[in-house]
Amino acid sequence: MIRNYFKIAWRNITKHKAFSLINILSLSIGLSAALIIGMMVYHDFSFDKFHSKGNQIYRAVSDLEMNDDKFGNPGTPIPLGQTMAADYPEVEMKAHLLLYSTDKVISTSTQKVSTINDRAIFVEPSYFELFKYKWLAGNPNTALDKPNKTVLVQSRAAYFFPNLTPNEIIGQVLDYGEMQTSVSGIVADFEQNTDIIFNEFISYDTVLQTKMKGTATQDFGSINSSSQLFVRLRSDADIASVNERLRALAISNWDEDSIEFGLKSYYRLQPLSDIHFNTKYGIYDNSRSQADKSVLTALGLVALFLLSLGVVNFVNLNTANATKRAKEIGVRKTLGSSRSQLIKQFLGETFILTLLATVVSIGVTFWLLNVFSDFIVGEVDLSLLSEPLVAIGVIVLILIVALAAGFYPSLVLSSFKPNRVLKGDIKTHSGGSSIRKGLTVFQFAVAHVFIIATLLVGKQIHYVMNRDMGFAKENRLFVNAPFGEKDFSKKETFQTLVKRIPGVEAVSLGSQPPASISGHINFMEMTHNNQGYKTEIRMLYGDTDYLEMYNIPLIAGRQLRNDTIMEFVLNEKAVSTLGFQNPEDILNKQVMYEDTLVSVVGVVKDFNQRTLKDAIMPLAFTGDLARSGWSHFGMLHIKTSKNIDLPATISQIENAYLNVFPNNTFEINFIDQTIANFYSEDEQLAKLLNWATGLAILISCLGLLGLVIHTTERRTKEIGIRKVLGASLLQINTLLCKEFLILVAIAFVIAAPIAYYGINNWLQDFSYKTSISFWVFLVSGCAMILSALLVISAKTLRAANANPVNSLRSE
Template sequence: MIRNYFKIAWRNIMKHKVFSLINVIGLTIGLSASFIIGLMIYYDYTFDDFHKDGERIYRVVTEFTDPEEKYYNAGITLALKDAIEDNSNFEIVSEFYIERPSKAVNIQNDITLKWPEFVIFADQNYLDIFQYNFLAGNKTEALKNPNQVVLTQTRAEEYFPKLLPSEIVGKTLVYNDSINVKVTGVVENYKQRTDIVFKEFVSHATLLQTNRKRDITKRYWFNTNSNSQLYVKFKEKADLSSVQKLLDDLALEHTDEDDIKYGESRKFKLQPLSDIHFNEDYGTYDWEKAQASKPLLRNLALVALFLLVLGCINFINLNTAQASQRAKEIGIRKTLGSSRKQLIVQFMGEAFILVLISAALSLLLSKWLIDVFSDFVPDGLSYQLFKSPILIFGVVILLVLVTFLSGFYPALVLSKYNAVSVMKNQISAAEQKVGLRKFLTVFQFAIAQVFIIATLLVGKQINYLLTKDMGFKTDAIVSVFHPRAEQEFSKKLLFAEKLKIIPEIKQVSIGGKGPASNSINSTNVTYTNGKNIAKSEMQYISGDLNYANLFELQLLDGRLYRNDTIRELVINETLLHSLGFSNPAEAIGKLVETNNKRIPIVGVMADFNQRSLKSEIKPMALTGDWYRPDFSLYQAVHVSFHNETSEHLKSTLSKIENAYQQVYNETDDYRVEFMDDTIAKFYNREQKISKLLNWSTGLSILISCLGLLGLVIYTTNRRVKEIGVRKVLGASLLQINTLICKEFLILVAIAFFIAAPIAYYGINNWLQDFSYKIGISFWVFLASGFAMILFALIVISAKTLQAANANPVNSLRSE
C-alpha cells in the first residue's frame, strides 16, 4: 500500500509540473540556506567542546571602566595568581605568558624558525587543565624545571624533520641566540576544533632568562598585560559567586588612588572556556582568523528560517489553490472506501517526495554555496562535516518538520471534501481558503520588502563609511613594515633614503603605524592650571618631521616638534578640550604631565578618525621617537605616490620591494599595507552583512515571485472563460490585465505598509552602533515599494497577457 501511495504521489507531481517545479525551487533555496547556515552554526558552537571538564575551565580577564566607557583586556596583572591560587574552590590554577621569540634554532641540523607562532611559557599545571596526548616524554615532569620545552607534533616536525617523537625528546633548541632549552615531550596536535592553538610550550621558569624577568619577579598589581594569561579549573561543586566576590575585593583593595580620584576602576572577570570563541571584547589567540560572532550567526539563522518559511508558504498556497482541481479524485477515493487518514497520508507523501527532491538538490548545491558564502564561512569548515551524526540527525528532523509544515495543512483541506458534494459539483473549500492565501502572500512580500529596504540602507551606510573624509590622506599611501626583530635605526634610514630616489614616489616618512590602525598606544596625561587638575587618556601616534605632511594632517596652531627625538606634543582638538583649554592658542606652550615627565604642547592638529567610524574620536597626540637610542617606536616607512594609476603602482611596488631586499637581505619578513585597505578592514562585518542582505533579498524576491506566478497561473486558468467573455464583449488587453493585476498588487501594497515600519525599526537600531551615520531617507522606502510592485507586475502581466491574448473561441467552446 505504501508503494502505491508513492506511485500515485509521483504521478500527481508529474501531472502538475509547473506547480511542482515552483515548490521544489522554493524549498531547495530554503533548505540549501538552512544546510549551509546550520553547518556554520554547528562548526562554531563545537569549538573546544572536547576538553575534559571543559564547563569547569575559565579564563580570568580584566575589565576597565572610566567615566566615559569600558575597556577590556584578555590578560591580568601577574600578582593575581599568587592571591587566589589557595582558594578552596579551585582544582587547578595555571598561568602562562605569550612570548614570541625572534628565532628558534636547532643548531645540530642548522634549522632556524624566525618568529615562530603560538609559543607560550607555561607552568606544569597547564598540562593538567588542557589534556594533550603525549607521543613521547613524561607529562608529570615536562614543564617543572627551567629550560624545558614541549612541542606539538607539527612543530616538532619543523624543528626535527624525519625524526620520531621518541628521538626528538632530549634534543636542544636555542631561542634568541641565548636561551638553551631541552625538548622534554612531544604531544599530538588537537584534532578537534579549538582556539587553544599553541604549538610550543616552554617551562614558565624560563621567563626569568628573558627581558620579562623584572615583571615576573616583581609581580606588580598595577600592570596588566594581555600576554599574561590565567586559567582556573573549578572543583565540581565550586561556588563561582564567592570566587567572583574574591576577585572584586582584590580589585578594590589594589585600586590606585588616582583611579579613585578620577572615577576609574578595574574588575577581574571569569570567562568560560566556551565564550572565548565568540567574545570579541577579549579575542582569541589566532589574530589572523576572524572572530566568530553570535549576532551574525543569529542573523544567518533568521535568514535561513525566512527563506524556508517562504518556500513552505509557496507549497501551502499552491496546494490549497489546486484543491478544487483534485476534488473529483478525492470524491472517488472516499466513495471507494478511503478514510480521511489515508488521504492525509497520501497527500503528505506527495509533500515528502517534493521535500526529498529539494533536499537532494540542496545537498548538491551546498558545495557551491560554501564558496559563495566564503566571507561568512570559517576557514576550517568543509563539506565533510555533513558526515557528522549530529548533523545527519538534524537534517532528518528538518526534513520531517518541513514536510509537516508545508504538507499537513493542504492535506487537511484536501481530505475534508464531502464526497456527495463533490459528485454534485458543489465544492467551495478552495474558495473558502482565499483569505489564508492572501495572508500568506502578504507575509511573503512583507519579508521581501524588509530585505529590500534593509539592503538599500545598509549599502548606503557602508558606502558612507568607506567614502567619508577621515581627516587625513588615505588614498595611494602604502606602509612598508620593517622586520620584527630589526633594531638598527640606521637600516630604517637607509631604506627610506633608497625610496626617496625612486621617481614615482612623492613623499617618504618613517614612523609608527599610520593614522588609521587597530593598534592602540595610550597613556594618561594630566594638566594643572594652578587651581584645577584635568586628567585624560591620551592615545598617541609617532612619526618623523614629514609624517604630518605625508598624511596631510591639518595643523590648527603652533608647530611640529623641532626634531623627532625631542619630547614635545602635538595634540588633537579632543584632547585640547579634555584638558580644559577653550582654543588652540591657549594650549601652546603649556606643560602636561605623563609618566612622571612634564612635556610641552607645541602644536594643535585637527581631529581625525584613527579607527572605525563606529567609535568617536579619542584624545590623541602626535609624538616623535622619544626612546631612541634605547629602542625605536618607528615600525614602518610610509610612502605616497605621484601617479596613482594601477599600472604605475604595480611597477613602483616592485621597486620598493627591491629596495627592501637590498637593505634587509637576510629576511623574508616583507609586509606591505595600503591605508585604504586598512580602513576597509574596519568594516568587514558590515560588508558581510551587506552581502548577506543582497543574497537574502534576491532569493526572497525569487521565491515570492515564483509563488505569485503560481497563484496567477491558477487564477487565470480558473477565470479563462471570464476572460474570454470580457474579450468578446470588447474589453482591451490593458483592461483585462488591470482587472487581474489589481487583486494581487493590493496585496503587495499591504505588504509594503507592514514591512516599512519593521525595516525602519531594525535599521535604526543597527545604526545606533555608529558614531557617524546616514539619515534614514524616505525615498529608500518608496524606491523599495515601487521595485517590489514592478517585480510583481512583471510576473503577473507575463501570464495574464498570455491568457488575454488567447482566442476566446477556444475558451468558450465547451462547458
C-alpha cells in the same frame, strides 16, 4: 498500502509539473540556507568540547571601565593566580601563561627558520595537567621544570626537524634571538576543533631572559593582555560566588591613580566554552575572525525566513489547487477512504517533494559555499553532512519541513464532503483565500525588509568608505620593520634606500598609520585656571615628516623640533577635553604625562583614528621617546607618485628591505586597504543581505507566479466572456493584477517600519552614519511592485491574449 500512497503521490507530482517545480525550487533554496547555517552553527559549537573536565575550566579575564567607556581584556595580574590557588578552595588547579611572539625562530641543527611565531607561550608545568595532551616524547613531569626548555606540538616539531623521530628531537636547540631553548618534549596536536592553538610551550622562568620580563611583574595594578590565567574549579563550585569575590578583590586593589583617572577594573571567570564566541575578550588565532553568537543568530533568522517562504509557497499553491483535486477526493471517500488515510496520502506527497528539494538543495548548497567562501570558514563544507549529529539534524529538518508544508493543505483537502464535490459544489472549499492572502503578504513583507536593509547597509558602507577621515590615504603604504629590531641604524638605512627609489615622493619613520585598530593608550592631566583636567590619550609616534606626509594640517603652533625631543602636538579633541576653547591658548603650556611635564607646541586638526564606528578621541603626536630602549618607530611610511608602475616600485622596496633585513619576511600594506579592512564584517553583512534579498525575491515571485497561474486558469472562462463583451487587453490585465499588487503594497506598509527599526539599531554602532533616506523606501517599494508586476503580467497577458472561442467552447 504505503507503496500505493507513494505511487499516487508521484503521479500527482508529475501531473502538476509547474506547481511541483515551483515547490521544489522554493523549498530547495530554503533548505540550502538552513543546511549552510546549520553546518556553521555545528562547526562553531564543536570547539573545545573534548577536554577532560572542560566544563570546569575557566579563563580569568578583566572588565575595565574608563568614564563612560567599557571594554574587556583577556589579561589579569599575575598575583591573581597565586591568590586564587591559596585563598579560593573551589580552585583545583591553576596555570598562568604569557603569550609570546618573536620575529623568527631558528633550529640550530637544521637551520630551518620560522617567521610566523604568534602561537608560543611561556607556561607553568601545571598547564599540561589542566589540558590533556598525548605525549609522544619527553617526561611531562620534568619537561618544563627548569628555564630554557621547550615542548613542541608534533606539527611544529616536524617543521623544524623533518627527518627526526620525536625521541630524536629531544635535546635539539631552538634560537629565539634573545634566548635559546632545548626541546624537552613532543605532544600530539589536538585533532578536534579548538581555540587552544599554542604550538610552542616554553618553561615559565625563561621569560626573565626576554624583553617580556617586565610583563611578569608581581603587581595587582598591572593588566596586560599577554598575561593570562586558566583555572579548573571543583565540580560543585558556585561560579556566581567566585565571580562576586573576584570583583571585591579587584576593587580592594584599585590604586589612587586609577581612582583619580576614573579607571575601574574587575575580574571574572570566563567559561572555556565561551572563548570561541565572546568577542569582548578575543581568541588566540589572529588569522581568522571570531565567531559571534549574534551573527549566528542573524544568519539563523535569515535561513528561517527563507525556509518559511518556501513552506508558504507550498501551502499557498496546494490550498489554491485544492479544487482541481476535489472530485478525486470525493471518489476516494465514496470508495471508503478515511480522512486519516487522505492526510497520510497528502503528507506522503509533501515528503516526496521535500526529498526532491533536499537533493536539489545539496547542489545549491555546494554553489553557495563557493559564493560565500570568504564569509564561511574552510572547515564548513559538504563533508560535515557525514557527521552523525549533522545527518540526524538534516533528517529532522526534512521531517519538520514536510510536516509544516503539508499539514494544513492535507487538512483542507481531506475536509471536502463527497456528496457536495461530486455535484460540482466546490466554491466554498477553496482552502481559505484569506489565509493565502495573509501568507502572500508575509512573503513580500520579508522580501521588502531584505531590500530596504540591503540598500541602507550598502549606503552606510559607501558612506564610511568614502568619507574624508581627515588625512590623506591614497598612494600611501607602510612596511613593518622586523619585530624586536633594536638596531635603529638599520631602519634609517632602509629609509634612505627607499627614498632613492624612483616614484617614491616621501618617506617617514613612525608607529602606526593615523588610523589603525591598535595603538598606545595612556593618561594625561594638567591644571589651569585653578581647575584640574584629566583624560585618556591615544599616542601616535612619528618623525618630523610624518604629519606632512599624511597631509594632517597644523592649525596652531609648530611641528616637533626633532625625532626624539619630548614635545607634544595635540589634536583639537585633546585641547577641548583639557579645558581650552581656543587652540592657541594651550601652546607652550605643560601637561603631566607619566610623571613628566611635557610642553605642548602644536595643535592639529581632528582626524579619525579608528573606524567611523568610533568617536575621535584625544590624541598626542610625539617623537620616538623610547629609542634608547624599545623604539616606537617600527614602521616606514611611504608616499608614492600617482602614475607609477606600482608592482615594479614595490619590488624595489622589497629588494631594499631584504638588503637591510635579510632572512626576514617582507610585507607591504596599503592605507586605503587597511581602512577597508575595518569594515570587512559590514561588507560581508552587505554581501549576505544581497544574496538573501535575491533569494527572498526569487522565492516570493515563484509563489506569486504559482498563484497567478492558478487564478488565470480558474478565471479562463471569465476572461473569455469579458473579451467577447469588448474588454481591452489592458482592462483584463489590470483586473487580474490589481488583487496581487494590493497585497504587495500592504506588505510594504508592514515591512517599512520593521526595516527602519532594525537598520536604525544597526546604525547606532557608528559614530558617523548616513541618513535613513526616504528614497530608499520608495525604491524598495517600486522595485518590489515592478518585480511582481512583471511576474503577474507574464502570465495574465498570455491568458488575456488567448482566443475566447477555446475557453468558451464547452459552454
